[in-house]
Amino acid sequence: MRTTVSDDGIETVLPSPPGELVQLLDPEGNRVSDPLYDPYVADVTGDQLASLYEDLVIVRRLDVEATALQRQGQLGLWPPLLGQEAAQVGSARTLRPDDFVFSSYRENAVAYCRGVRLPDIVKVWRGTAQSGWDPHTVNMATPAIVIGAQTLHAVGYAVGCLRDGVDSATITYFGDGATTQGDVNEALVFAASFHAPVVFFCQNNQWAISEPVGLQAQRPIAERAPGFGIPSIRVDGNDVLAVIAATRRALERAHGGEGPTFIEAVTYRMGPHTTSDDPTRYVDPLQREEWAAKDPIGRVEAHLRERGVLTEALAASIADRANEVAAEFRAGCVALENPAPLSVFDNVYAEPHAPLARQRSQQAAYLRSIGEVAE
């Protein structure tokens, strides 16, 4: 690990050689020391790690439940996060309540950590609404489906924080595939130009649907940001501790007025792209197996058992808790009601719009004419 300070005094955090990852827990659960990042997790107690472990278990359990709900027709679609639990939980748990999140569609564990109500997470996937929650209640925006669009929103929000004189940070999540989109690159330029307190959190899960990351990037993704004037960190995305350390470092910069930071969390999408996808068409099972050995939950479990924090009893209670949350999730999901016919006209505009009101009224007349209840 090397820290370089460039000629204009901007600290650029570049792993050296470029392939090197920040890792604090190896796949076997051993604590690896890293002089630069150790201090960022020095205060994390065994109990706190156990609580993170619980989060990891729960979000995986929820993910499995959601896939089951989709199979049973309760959801239209679901994008599993299997394999990416540590990247999401580690980063999201590091945020302050007043920090703001702009995510993509797969960050359901981030939503969970932000305190989004369970059924609200799946409204979109069940198809009862275009988004699940009021962003201002949890400081997390409605996920963006158009790849990369949200990264610019994050920069705008972060600049708004600067203008408002608050030290809140903004974090934006996106995938490896997203790094190709013009919007994401423009976001890097704008963030650098305005010294925006924003964290670019790229989950490099090796795939954009069927396309391997090698089609999108010829160099490790973390190497892209420094050329824009943004320091970057390449972190083992399956290592919750390392993700916390990297995110803390980036947030420290953001909260401290030092501008944007780019994090590449190297992970793997263990499931299909979505429940509609058939990864057997393109995923090499051997590659998947290699990554299975780097499971983000297994290593925390091993580590905690080794430290004696995770007892059988605690493990069982966490498993129970996960099942409980999943049951609650399922119940909340199936209880979500279908939208009323005329609701399609709601919230198009914030201010009165006569022609649309007229169209709505005509449709109400039509619904009455065919004997349907309109509202």
Next chain:
Amino acid sequence: MRTTVSDDGIETVLPSPPGELVQLLDPEGNRVSDPLYDPYVADVTGDQLASLYEDLVIVRRLDVEATALQRQGQLGLWPPLLGQEAAQVGSARTLRPDDFVFSSYRENAVAYCRGVRLPDIVKVWRGTAQSGWDPHTVNMATPAIVIGAQTLHAVGYAVGCLRDGVDSATITYFGDGATTQGDVNEALVFAASFHAPVVFFCQNNQWAISEPVGLQAQRPIAERAPGFGIPSIRVDGNDVLAVIAATRRALERAHGGEGPTFIEAVTYRMGPHTTSDDPTRYVDPLQREEWAAKDPIGRVEAHLRERGVLTEALAASIADRANEVAAEFRAGCVALENPAPLSVFDNVYAEPHAPLARQRSQQAAYLRSIGEVAE
């Protein structure tokens, strides 16, 4: 100057420290030696340099003439290239005839070097056509006005050359401001992914209309490309010899199947953005003066005089020649005829289009009805 070979064997050409420029002729006209780039110009004779000098003088003379033509109402608009002669002539003169150019609007010296007929260069600026020439006759595309769009076209063309099994290179010109556009960054990704034989030639003239380059880029622009997997060169854009060396190196890579290269030619826009612009509103005269001292023509002149190649007689004959070309240019320009009324309907489609033919025929009837000749 340092050449580094990265772990995967891709050669990355990075000046070190980042600010360093490739320079072979200093502002006073002294030949500066550079072990890496000297070999690329070892074969350039005094006469050849004199011929480049003639080019520089002519394109500047044409540029001045064009500005005059605009002031006299013969052109609607003109984007002067004053100060950027060496960047354009040096790179364009290095191209093979079968190499293909995708440029922006300011590369009028490039068009001149490609052999575009003088009046064809100004059709667009006079407003008699949307473009001046048939791209296939000179292997140079119609300039793009939408910032950055052409860089993607270049990548597509270059990939087409690969597919066709020809070793032609493609070069694309764009400005410092353009580097912010999503399209340009996507072009870098696509070029790297497809190993496209393309040269990205960025003329960093320090300004995007009134915006200084510092608003668009926090790091030297040349530093951006390596993060995309594209080696880059930062060259003194006011040094025609260095520009030739850098372009040769990049073309050597392209012709040799080694993929894309990025060149940042550091130069200065000595004139207004266009004849409609008023740079006194934003340009610091001191900064402009500093750059005036680095004039691209003066240094070649000094160098050639010092070497005894440029005699008074030769200088006078070149000046005469420039005046001749300018006169020819003016004559060609004012002779350009206005488009016929119905020509607006031509070439919208390549194949028959009944409704448009009908619209045209109705307009012809209208023109007849008001006593105008339609065709």
Next chain:
Amino acid sequence: MTELTLAKAITSGLRRALADDDRVVLLGEDIGTLGGVFRVTDGLQREFGADRVMDMPLAESGIIGMAVGLAYRGFRPVVEIQFDGFIYPAFDQIVAQVAKMHYRTGGAVRMPITIRVPFGGGIGAVEHHSESPEAYFAHTAGLRVVTCSTPQDAHTMIRQAIACDDPVLFFEPKRRYWTKGEVDEDATYPFDRARVVLEGTDVTIVAYGPLVATAIDAAIAAGDDGVSVEVVDLRSLSPLDLDTVEASVSKTGRLVITHEAQQFGGLGAELAASITDRCFLHLEAAPARVTGFDTPYPSARAEEHFLPDLDRILDAVDRVLGRANALTGWSDS
């Protein structure tokens, strides 16, 4: 003749185009190994190689921009946009470059680019996956816009689009991908003409893409009710074959237009305006439009309340016939 789904009819059309002309190249996200998210390009990369069927990095502007360069070089690129709602990042390249290059260059550079876009709703999808953006492109001079409603047209028209020297937006009615029908690969007929799919005398219903089947159902239902409906499948949205619609409306005197896209400024407006201009003296009633509402496309479980359906079309048929309908007695205030 073979029986094919509409999706597979496009596949076979692409296969023929690739086989017939080695300047044809396919570009898109996930079109190679995966065969596209709808499997329309399934097997084509294996058959023609990764140089002809190219997986593209994830950027629509990049893909279209690259297609422009390939066209410059004499290729005939066929681009797949994964879903309708993801075409917008490429909007500039499409309307400012692809559409205008031939005009800009005075005819020197052709843009025989086909842009395939699975479009429309009815598949219970999340946001951005059910849009009908055809009017944006139809309003753009220099582009051609077509769609298909049958496997036969799907096959023939994709080949015609690729063979056309102009850029063509080829909208594929994704909810009809699984519709089956006979396909004659050797069939030839004009690219830009509408087709009367059902003859009738009282009312003309004009539809395209996914709603042609709905229009036919409506016509049959109306027939049971003693109303003779003529159904026209536009096929080409730009140019519009106004001659065919004019001939029909001159006969029936009544026009109902249906599309999924939002009504305001949609193709129905152009059709209503043009036909009113051409058939003013024949029209017995103002043309009626049955369309998506002027709202964003709603969530999956609300889409049935947004999309035109048989009953809404029949109500409009009643309206143009001056019969009792939903708006009888309805008032604005």
Next chain:
Amino acid sequence: MTELTLAKAITSGLRRALADDDRVVLLGEDIGTLGGVFRVTDGLQREFGADRVMDMPLAESGIIGMAVGLAYRGFRPVVEIQFDGFIYPAFDQIVAQVAKMHYRTGGAVRMPITIRVPFGGGIGAVEHHSESPEAYFAHTAGLRVVTCSTPQDAHTMIRQAIACDDPVLFFEPKRRYWTKGEVDEDATYPFDRARVVLEGTDVTIVAYGPLVATAIDAAIAAGDDGVSVEVVDLRSLSPLDLDTVEASVSKTGRLVITHEAQQFGGLGAELAASITDRCFLHLEAAPARVTGFDTPYPSARAEEHFLPDLDRILDAVDRVLGRANALTGWSDS
């Protein structure tokens, strides 16, 4: 009351908006030190600081995307797009994000973003500097689209646009920037209503933005010829104030619509279709459209052959009146 050019009336409107509400921020290319290429923001950065009037890096998608984030944070961003033809790189952010955010979030997040776009031709410019892209945005649910034709409206409407909690595309008729007129900064009137600028009884001409002045000239010329023309300035293009146009056409029975944008799928189509629907029994002739042709915008020295002008409008007036006109005896075949 002060006499101002249309451009300066916008400047003064922006100044008032900046002074009245500190959540208003201006974003755009070259709007700071330079004051914008048309000098509409001249002096504002000096007056309100670089935090309120921000020069933006050169990327339209980036600018609009950033405005979305600022709106999320409670700001009211006012974006300048330098020229009409440069709005397309931002198309995705506008139609898929700005337009839909309020709907998507069930009303939780408002997008009070104003996007200022100098538009239209007639200034002898190079390509991409004379476009009329309003129909794209008018067809997009969730957006409002307005334009102005007088300094008074320029001033009042830009303030209304900024005050509006919905996103507004504010199209500025750039060739009328130097038109002078009296401006009352305290004037108040509705934002989304059309205005009858000349009363008449025989024909209604509907225009907006740059062509309102041309329509008025045509009305005066027609008046000299004994034809009484009513001129309606739409002002709001989405929503359209159909009530006002309906009232006029119910009286005159004849409608001529003019805009610079291409005809096919333009706003004239929507207006013709809607008014035909509402006024079917009052119409004496089919609505006539006098518009730019269905070609890309031509080169500067050809634009006079593309743009609607007084004579072409008068010819359409003759046409709807059934008088001899250019198309008398013209035939298609």
